[in-house]
Amino acid sequence: MTTITLHPDFRVAPVDRRVFGSFVEHLGRCVYTGVYEPGHETADEHGFRRDVADLTKELGVTMLRYPGGNFVSNYTWEDAVGPVEDRKPFLDLAWRTVEPNLVGTDEFLQYCEREGIEPMMAVNLGTRGIDAAIGLLEYCNGEAGTKWADMRIANGRVEPYGVKLWCLGNEMDGPWQIGHKDAHEYGKLAAATGRAMRQVDPSIELVACGSSSMMMDTFGEWERTVLSYCYDVVDHISMHAYYEEMDGDRGSFLASGTAMSTFIERVVASADAIGAQKRSDKRISISFDEWNVWYLFSRFEGETNLPVQRDAPRIIEDVYSALDAVVVGDLIISLLSHSDRVAVGCLAQLVNVIAPIMTEPDGPAWRQTTFHPFATAARLAQGDALQVKVDAATMATAKHGDVPTVTAAATVDPETGALALFVTNRTSEEQVVTLRHPGATARIDGGSAVLADHEGPREGKDAAESYGMVDALPATHEDGTITLRLAPESWTAFHGT
Numbered sequence: 001m002t003t004i005t006l007h008p009d010f011r012v013a014p015v016d017r018r019v020f021g022s023f024v025e026h027l028g029r030c031v032y033t034g035v036y037e038p039g040h041e042t043a044d045e046h047g048f049r050r051d052v053a054d055l056t057k058e059l060g061v062t063m064l065r066y067p068g069g070n071f072v073s074n075y076t077w078e079d080a081v082g083p084v085e086d087r088k089p090f091l092d093l094a095w096r097t098v099e100p101n102l103v104g105t106d107e108f109l110q111y112c113e114r115e116g117i118e119p120m121m122a123v124n125l126g127t128r129g130i131d132a133a134i135g136l137l138e139y140c141n142g143e144a145g146t147k148w149a150d151m152r153i154a155n156g157r158v159e160p161y162g163v164k165l166w167c168l169g170n171e172m173d174g175p176w177q178i179g180h181k182d183a184h185e186y187g188k189l190a191a192a193t194g195r196a197m198r199q200v201d202p203s204i205e206l207v208a209c210g211s212s213s214m215m216m217d218t219f220g221e222w223e224r225t226v227l228s229y230c231y232d233v234v235d236h237i238s239m240h241a242y243y244e245e246m247d248g249d250r251g252s253f254l255a256s257g258t259a260m261s262t263f264i265e266r267v268v269a270s271a272d273a274i275g276a277q278k279r280s281d282k283r284i285s286i287s288f289d290e291w292n293v294w295y296l297f298s299r300f301e302g303e304t305n306l307p308v309q310r311d312a313p314r315i316i317e318d319v320y321s322a323l324d325a326v327v328v329g330d331l332i333i334s335l336l337s338h339s340d341r342v343a344v345g346c347l348a349q350l351v352n353v354i355a356p357i358m359t360e361p362d363g364p365a366w367r368q369t370t371f372h373p374f375a376t377a378a379r380l381a382q383g384d385a386l387q388v389k390v391d392a393a394t395m396a397t398a399k400h401g402d403v404p405t406v407t408a409a410a411t412v413d414p415e416t417g418a419l420a421l422f423v424t425n426r427t428s429e430e431q432v433v434t435l436r437h438p439g440a441t442a443r444i445d446g447g448s449a450v451l452a453d454h455e456g457p458r459e460g461k462d463a464a465e466s467y468g469m470v471d472a473l474p475a476t477h478e479d480g481t482i483t484l485r486l487a488p489e490s491w492t493a494f495h496g497t
């Protein structure tokens with residue numbers, strides 16, 4: 001028998017709404033023919049696709065990271081500001097693509113502003129360093145009267161953008177990264193760059209690069225060394241993780257949320273160890289600024305095998321299955337459960353590239369299967385995350401050992417009293433769950449679920465959009481006990497008070 005216990009007085013922390021962020025990188029068709037396509041029938045006067053912007057709104061994205069990703073590590077931001085006709089294309093070495101520089105900092109930040117989305121910018125610590133970073137920050141946030149701020153004004157934007165969140169490079173531990181560094185080199189550079197950036201604008205939040213996955217040989221030692229240099233300078237450390245079903249190992253894939261939780265807890269432990277050693281009251285939080293399902297090992301051949309391409313090539317356009325949607329829901333449970341430490345999350349990426357939204361150039365835009373759990377959680381997870389105790393049987397997995405068959409996270413909105421409960425059933429059987437709520441404080445009014453059918457990826461608009469949320473199996477309330485039923489291999493979002 002499975003039991004979930006929760007009480008509104010036992011709270012983890014407020015859910016930082018930035019956890020429902022996503023990511024726009026100059027990679028493949030994320031920008032060109034993704035968010036931006038001037039000739040498209042829905043394009044606005046700035047060249048951005050309205051159909052994509054509307055789906056982004058429906059998805060509930062609160063924040064967008066930009067411009068990379070691996071791309072940022074060889075990016076010259078100055079080449080992509082000012083009159084478009086003066087901008088020159090450059091060869092992006094990360095994705096071996098000719099970048100036309102039609103969209104740059106101003107276009108992106110003004111898009112965010114129009115759409116009511118918070119931007120998160122990354123600076124290039126691969127081929128560049130402090131000088132380029134402080135120049136870009138001044139360009140974005142500086143008041144009139146100094147060189148870069150005046151350049152922004154000359155380019156038509158008077159008001160500073162006030163960008164708050166800044167990534168100090170991207171995946172600098174990865175040998176594939178242009179300008180890859182060891183932990184000492186990166187830690188020193190991140191600390192020096194961060195310090196200089198704070199001199200330009202003390203109000204910013206800074207993210208140091210953590211490991212690009214828990215499987216990196218340097219994992220742990222990287223976090224320890226980097227934070228020993230920049231603990232006092234940064235606010236967050238980044239985490240990146242992509243999950244996929246490998247060799248038909250469905251059980252391990254369904255347990256991805258448990259793997260994500262382990263990863264978060266290890267990074268938190270590494271960060272807190274440095275804090276303890278420094279006798280610091282400060283706590284570093286997590287910017288999980290890339291996470292998703294990505295068939296990286298089974299479908300992608302790697303950056304170095306890409307031919308040089310131009311005109312927004314199709315790169316890593318993964319097509320998702322129903323099972324992938326359940327796993328995305330399970331990953332969201334992990335993020336919400338760690339609301340005391342996870343401040344930022346970015347579903348990587350937003351459009352076309354391992355994305356919940358797909359487009360055809362000069363054609364339609366549509367929702368992939370993974371769109372649905374994200375949109376549902378982004379809508380319902382308001383207020384504070386609650387402590388949720390799950391007593392469930394375990395199941396053996398090849399990659400993660402014994403994991404719970406059921407996982408859950410819950411939120412309650414202190415203003416409205418609205419309760420949301422997110423639950424994954426990782427088994428192939430229907431599960432009956434007793435929801436214990438001491439004090440008889442909870443009520444479940446309904447819910448919706450994503451189910452993992454056994455079909456493959458849903459290719460194209462029609463196949464993808466014939467999939468969606470279904471009604472949850474009805475909850476029953478009897479003598480103060482709530483009974484929930486979970487469909488086999490499903491992720492369910494219940495709502496109530």
Ligand code: AHR
Pocket residue numbers: 025027068069070071170171212290348349
């Ligand atoms: O999101 C795709 C790529 O994955 C990013 O560019 C990089 O940071 C990560 O390896």
